[in-house]
Amino acid sequence: MTPVVTKVERVAGPVGVRFAERRDELARSALQTLSELGYARTSLREIAQNSDFSHGVLHYYFADKVDLITHCVRLYKNRCVLRYDHITDQATTAGEVLDLFVEALTLTLREDALIQRLWYDLRLQSLFEPSFRSDVSLIDRSLRDMVWRVLSRYAELSGDVPAVSGDTAYAIFDGIFSHLIMRQLSGGEDLERLLSRRVRLMFPRLLKGGEA
Amino acid sequence: MTPVVTKVERVAGPVGVRFAERRDELARSALQTLSELGYARTSLREIAQNSDFSHGVLHYYFADKVDLITHCVRLYKNRCVLRYDHITDQATTAGEVLDLFVEALTLTLREDALIQRLWYDLRLQSLFEPSFRSDVSLIDRSLRDMVWRVLSRYAELSGDVPAVSGDTAYAIFDGIFSHLIMRQLSGGEDLERLLSRRVRLMFPRLLKGGEA
DNA sequence: CGATTTCCTTGACAGTTGTCAAGCTCCGGC
DNA sequence: GCCGGAGCTTGACAACTGTCAAGGAAATCG
Structure with a gap:
């Protein structure tokens, strides 16, 4: 404590x-x-x-507990999006996009696992406590947009087009990442390698790939 | 109430x-x-x-509150796995596997959204309260195995092989499904159609597809 | 039928919770 | 230098929590 x-x-x-x-x-x-x-x-x-x-x-x-936690959520948002902002601007090849994305995710997994767990917690609480909902869904949308920007840029630099919507892409990577966070917090080992492998495996599979 | x-x-x-x-x-x-x-x-x-x-x-x-909630979790497990058990036995084509899987997911989304939300809640609580952890991770593994059986059977009947591990496949569909549950509980509409579309889109993309 | 075990209710306990008001301390302006 | 108010502490409140013990009702068994 x-x-x-x-x-x-x-x-x-x-x-x-x-x-x-x-x-x-x-x-x-x-x-x-x-x-x-x-x-x-x-x-x-x-x-x-x-x-x-x-x-x-x-x-x-x-004013009350809800006011405080709401402000906490807003503060989290600022810290959160920051880490992924540079990716789409900085990268000049598809591989670079992937590298930077994996790097940012790895850093979050390594250093911010507890905060991430709290985010999952508060996101769920917002389903019970409607007072949180608007702030939470604002963050959720901004995370989705971030994932979508990354995937779009990756597709663009690959001369291709995403095969899934932003919502779907976000849901997929959120699933992959949250499961690794949970495993890490349960004492799992070598999860950064797994993270890299899984993300790199999925990215090309989320492009149309020339087929209709 | x-x-x-x-x-x-x-x-x-x-x-x-x-x-x-x-x-x-x-x-x-x-x-x-x-x-x-x-x-x-x-x-x-x-x-x-x-x-x-x-x-x-x-x-x-x-004995105490933990004992009760633990027993609740065990009860949930029985109800949960039941709905997906028949899929791999019953289906004779890849398309049928997909149909039955989508059907089962749709039913859960439509009728058990609240219970599902509780599952996500308790799964997260187990990261804070280690007393729940073993029961929760037991269910988690059985869900992963269920997804893996479905995907494997789908691949087999397609004359193909999964491109991802069971953990990864579970994480992906858990992400997709949980996001839809959350949207449904936030008042979203027409989510069963989205569910079907997304799952059907992802399944073939999780196979090797002849490539190395 | 009477006795005993099983099952359930009631009431109480100590601790914790969010909330708030009274009052202290100390800075900044007159 | 003194005074008003901003900033903070302290203590209190009612409500609620998990837990437990005493005892009543009801069923079972000899």
């Missing part, structure tokens, strides 16, 4: 900015705690305990 | 059997409540309220 107890220092800047920055800081801390314990097991008091503040602060900066 | 308040009637048979049957009955009722509210929002009292019994009974038949 790693309770980091540093000195609370008041940040500079106008009131509105300070408020927004504390919100972000608290949400980042909450994101950490949530990713370790999961939605069902995380209380506001636990979140506060793992931050530099006491539990009352959370209601000074957030 | 549909609280069904019927008369409690004592079942016949020897003590051991009666005990097991009450356990199943309570677990089935719990399964219903869990699938409506989700793991995080379901309490033992809520489960009891939606059954014909009072909340004390649960501790007469189950």
